[in-house]
Amino acid sequence: MSGNPPSIVLLPSSSSTSSNPSIQTITAHPIVRPPIILHQQTLQPSSSSSIPFKNVIVKPYRDSIQQALTTTNVDVKPIILQQSDNVEPHQPNKRIALDSSDFNSSNITFSAVPKSEVMTVLQQTQPLNTVSLATMVPQSSSNSASFSTLRLVTPSTFINPSEMSTIQTSGQQILLQQRGNLVITQPLVTLQVQQDPNSAQKENNSNPNLFSTEQSTTNTRTTNADYLPIQYQRKPCNCTKSMCLKLYCDCFANGLNCQNCACLNCHNDTRHEEERAKAIAATLERNPNAFKSKMYKFANTTIPQPDRPLKGCNCKKSSCHKRYCECYESRVPCTNLCKCIGCKNTEQSVHPLNVGFYRSGQPKTTSQTPLDQIPRTGPPTETTIPNNVFNMEVTEALATCLLVTGQQCEMNQMSDLESKQAILKEFQRCMYQIVQSALGRPPTSSLFD
DNA sequence: GAGTTTGAAACT
DNA sequence: CAGTTTCAAACTC
Incomplete structure (x- = not known):
């Protein structure tokens, strides 16, 4: 019905200096997950202080992380990220902005390392707000004197060092344990938040086998909800019959374990990991595109480019103007892949500034705002920018x-x-x-x- | 809050 | 592949 929304690339503000706090490059992909920032940082073994971030670049790893994940076979151990052949050359002090989908096709491979090693790295380098993903081992053996770390920085989540925890793999999943709700969603990589051991509130998917940080320091943390923008807060599911192991379940469909949900007989947690892994495999067998963004998928390339619609909607009665419509819900106009009837979700109808629309925590009203009254047709001019820009x-x-x-x-x-x-x-x-x-x-x- | 509507997912 | 059923969320009252 209409074309794809434009791909916006936020480019460097200037030739960067270390004193310039600006982000250098962010690519905005039409997916609906918050971006993740990987921080690649070189550390000398003697180094004890954290190095200030200098750059943020886009480096979408698109090719092999899924493969790497499937070959990962370590249980209840933290993992090391190793640079594979296809990873760009190791660059010290480089930050990499990724979105969650990038994890599914990264050129990073994983292997196990002793927990103590990882924890050492974490202790050495852990500033507030960052989560170390694992130790990154340069492939060059000649560079064995130094090593680097990859960090996950969730832009909307502030994490105390006391919340730091390790990563374990279970089947094909990698669980980064923290506390509370974390919002990174991807098919095979699930980031979770480890429950504060002192907290009385029990998480329904806690796993006694998980690593704890064991270095719990003063806990000044407030609830995770205090950290997350409302649109990133996970909406608890309410499944009653699917055991949260079908795509009916939003948590499952988003690659997340259920957490503080109101579901019954939930098996979408780490206690039922085996069952869950089977369900994932079965779902993927049925639908290889399951767990991907409903409407978009990334092209198989290392070059960021506009995404292609993955599927269309099939609406008959909602005019594609209610959240029943997945296109509408994904905030994209319907395309020629859609089989909808009486579609009103055209490119012209999707207002570029109407960005307050997201699954959770959003007003349910579909009434128009004053901005909706602005006509948005015709070629872009200084005063009328194309539709879907502010998606x-x-x-x-x-x-x-x-x-x-x-x-x-x-x-x-x-x-x-x-x-x-x-x-x-x-x-x-x-x-x-x-x-x-x-x-x-x-x-x-x-x-x- | 209960009941209805809706469309995707699952099933046959 | 098409039709039907199941499901959970959106929606209405």
């Missing part, structure tokens, strides 16, 4: 930029005023680039250098 993904990328900027300010111990200015400047830069991209102009950041 959820762009918004997430934008939010990530701002969050990371804020984190940088924090790490640089900047004053409140300076921080605000830096964040505002970053916001201005991002908005400018978004509009430039929307207008089909080559990205430039000269305005803000």
